[in-house]
Amino acid sequence: xxxxxxxxxxxxRTLKEDSSLIENLLKISDTEEQFHSYLKDVDxxxxxxxxxxxxxxxxxxxxxxxxxxxxSKRPEVLEALEKGTGFDIRYSNTLKNMRAYYSxxxxxxxxxxxxxxxxxNYEREYSEIKRILxxxxxxxxxxxxxxxxxxxxxxKGHLFLKIEEIRKTLEEGAEVTDIYSKGDLWISEFxxxxxxxxxxxxxxxxxxxxxxxxxxxxxxxxxxxxxxIDENLNTVMKNDALNFLYRGGNQLPYYREVKHIEIIDIxxxxxxxxxxxxxxxxxxxLKKYLLVAVKYLKLNKQYILTVKDITRNKEMLEVQKNFISxxxxxxxxxxxxxKGYLIALEDxxxxxxxxxxxxxxxxxxxxxxxxxxxxxxxKLENSRVVNLTPVSFEKLKGDVxxxxxxxxxxxxxxxxxxxxxxxxNGYMKVDFDKFTTILKNLMENGVIYNDKEEPVVKVDIMELxxxxxxxxxxxxxxxxxxxxxxxxxxxxxxxxxRTSNVAGTGLGLSIVAEMIDILGGKLKLKSEEGKGxxxxxxxxx
Numbered sequence: 001x002x003x004x005x006x007x008x009x010x011x012x013r014t015l016k017e018d019s020s021l022i023e024n025l026l027k028i029s030d031t032e033e034q035f036h037s038y039l040k041d042v043d044x045x046x047x048x049x050x051x052x053x054x055x056x057x058x059x060x061x062x063x064x065x066x067x068x069x070x071x072s073k074r075p076e077v078l079e080a081l082e083k084g085t086g087f088d089i090r091y092s093n094t095l096k097n098m099r100a101y102y103s104x105x106x107x108x109x110x111x112x113x114x115x116x117x118x119x120x121n122y123e124r125e126y127s128e129i130k131r132i133l134x135x136x137x138x139x140x141x142x143x144x145x146x147x148x149x150x151x152x153x154x155x156k157g158h159l160f161l162k163i164e165e166i167r168k169t170l171e172e173g174a175e176v177t178d179i180y181s182k183g184d185l186w187i188s189e190f191x192x193x194x195x196x197x198x199x200x201x202x203x204x205x206x207x208x209x210x211x212x213x214x215x216x217x218x219x220x221x222x223x224x225x226x227x228x229i230d231e232n233l234n235t236v237m238k239n240d241a242l243n244f245l246y247r248g249g250n251q252l253p254y255y256r257e258v259k260h261i262e263i264i265d266i267x268x269x270x271x272x273x274x275x276x277x278x279x280x281x282x283x284x285x286l287k288k289y290l291l292v293a294v295k296y297l298k299l300n301k302q303y304i305l306t307v308k309d310i311t312r313n314k315e316m317l318e319v320q321k322n323f324i325s326x327x328x329x330x331x332x333x334x335x336x337x338x339k340g341y342l343i344a345l346e347d348x349x350x351x352x353x354x355x356x357x358x359x360x361x362x363x364x365x366x367x368x369x370x371x372x373x374x375x376x377x378x379k380l381e382n383s384r385v386v387n388l389t390p391v392s393f394e395k396l397k398g399d400v401x402x403x404x405x406x407x408x409x410x411x412x413x414x415x416x417x418x419x420x421x422x423x424x425n426g427y428m429k430v431d432f433d434k435f436t437t438i439l440k441n442l443m444e445n446g447v448i449y450n451d452k453e454e455p456v457v458k459v460d461i462m463e464l465x466x467x468x469x470x471x472x473x474x475x476x477x478x479x480x481x482x483x484x485x486x487x488x489x490x491x492x493x494x495x496x497x498r499t500s501n502v503a504g505t506g507l508g509l510s511i512v513a514e515m516i517d518i519l520g521g522k523l524k525l526k527s528e529e530g531k532g533x534x535x536x537x538x539x540x541x
Contacts, residue, residue: 007125008100012087015044015102018118022046023106026116036062045095049077049103049115056114060095068094071117076101080115089122098122224308229254231301233271242307244286254305260285263292263307270294270303280310289314332371339364365406373507376437384518386431388541393419393426393461396436403440404447413447413455421463428461428468429541434515439472441508442535446474466541467521473534479527487525488513512537 022039026048029035039046039059048057053072055065071077079086080103092099103117219226225242229235235257238246246257258264262281270277278293291308342360397417401408408414421428428435439459446457452475460471479487488509512535516523520540527533 007129008087008089011089011100011120011122011125012102015087015100015118015120016085016104018044019102019104019116022116022118023104026106026108032057043121045099045119047071047117047119049117051081051105051113051115053077074101074103076103076117077115079103080105080117089126092119098126224306227254227257227305227307229267229303229305236302242309245307254303263290263305266292267294267303267305270296274298287311332375335364335367335371339368373511376507376511386434386519388429388431390427390429391432393421393428396428396430396432396439399432399436400439400443403436404444407444407447408455411447411450411455412453413450413457415443416456416458418458418460420461423463428463430468430539431519434519435539438512438515438537439470441512442472443474445508446472446476446533450474450476452476468539468541469536470539471534471536473532475532478529478531478533479525480529481527484525484527488523 025035025038029038035057036059040062042059044059046057046059047055049055049071053070055061055068055071058065058068061068074088075090076086076088079088084105086103087101089098089100091097098121099119100122101117101119103115105113106116107113219239220241222239223241225245226237226239227235227246228237233253233255234251235249235254236251238257245259245263247259249257254267255264258267260283262283266277266279266281274296276293276295278291281290281292282288283290288309288311291310293306295304296302297304339361342364401415404415419426443457443459447455456475458471458473460473462469513523516537516539521538523535523537525533525535
């Protein structure tokens with residue numbers, strides 16, 4: 001406990017005892033004069049205060065009570081009114097000295113409550129406390145000055161001397177045990193920590209150099225151009241691929257390093273908007289198609305440009321388009337005739353005829369599906385017209401189910417629908433042909449590429465303010481994560497070994513993606529191998 005608290009507790013205890021005596025004196029005194037006669041020669045001050053703060057008696061201001069201020073705001077009085085007793089140490093403007101006050105609420109013989117306050121002179125104790133505090137301040141000030149001079153004239157010089165010894169020891173190649181022998185164990189411990197830290201740093205630096213060299217080799221080996229641009233828009237790093245696109249300068253601004261305005265424009269867009277961009281451009285001077293991607297690296301405030309030559313891919317696509325158009329026209333007419341004759345032979349007798357008839361029909365169905373894929377992809381290439389008309393969902397559903405009924409029956413599958421449309425009659429404003437083709441392809445895939453005993457395809461349709469959101473979920477084989485990026489490419493099929501018993505052109509999902517793009521929508525795919533796939537797409541109204 002602090003010294004000031006000890007003095008305060010002592011004064012409080014003394015005044016508390018005095019208050020008990022005052023209360024007894026009040027009880028035995030018949031008049032105020034008699035009561036005052038007991039207190040007039042006492043060095044303590046006694047004050048009787050009404051609960052409203054009015055002073056009715058003061059031993060040191062006797063007969064002058066009327067001129068005294070109300071004491072209702074005095075700290076010791078406020079505390080007594082709240083808790084029954086109150087104590088405070090403060091300066092008295094009346095007596096011009098420091099005093100300790102103790103107040104207690106009591107009740108007279110008539111049942112009226114009032115406050116008895118006693119006080120004593122606290123000047124001597126207060127002066128003693130101030131003197132001790134001054135001594136303490138001087139002591140700690142002297143101690144700090146002493147410590148400062150010790151540090152400056154001895155400890156600091158000693159520390160520098162030890163650091164110099166460590167430096168010389170390291171230069172001479174001495175072992176750490178040489179420092180132990182001099183008795184400065186804390187210096188040795190410090191050195192061991194620094195040595196471990198330095199060793200770790202050197203190992204990290206070596207690993208970083210290896211990683212840097214490995215990354216450099218990887219960047220050099222890729223078949224696309226990679227260009228790094230700093231925050232000042234100067235080129236700071238470039239690999240050796242597609243060097244014909246650049247001037248080959250050192251630390252040039254990107255608009256001087258890159259030769260072609262088509263690429264410069266894409267970089268400028270990224271610089272202005274700070275967003276990632278990817279665009280295909282055709283450089284007529286080079287007669288090349290390029291896939292240009294620019295990404296803003298926010299952490300380093302840098303830009304990374306990648307350019308890939310996709311001319312060969314474009315040429316292959318052109319060949320495929322021509323092939324699709326030609327083979328569609330060649331196959332459609334004879335397939336129609338073959339199917340008609342086979343249907344006519346269904347009533348022919350003989351078990352062998354039935355067997356061959358079924359085989360022929362299955363193959364015709366497969367060829368017809370292939371032909372329809374070819375025709376659909378050809379239509380997409382030749383026309384991107386959207387024909388939106390109000391169509392009832394039941395009509396859409398009926399058309400799709402007629403198309404996939406055969407495969408559902410064959411594989412013991414089923415389709416489940418959940419439809420939430422704003423139109424009370426169940427009408428949708430869609431391109432009938434494109435929408436049914438999309439649903440047919442997705443649902444058919446969900447059944448065909450399915451190894452479950454009961455394939456299930458769920459279709460959820462929700463109409464929003466300006467578009468439809470459609471989700472097609474199946475419980476099929478799923479798509480490996482490594483294949484998802486390629487699944488919408490033309491003629492691409494996932495793992496031929498898994499689907500060798502399934503006919504298809506690899507065009508179904510490509511057709512879906514292109515039709516959704518024509519309809520102004522977005523397509524997303526989530527798939528887990530062995531659990532199935534979920535295709536989510538939107539269509540503008």
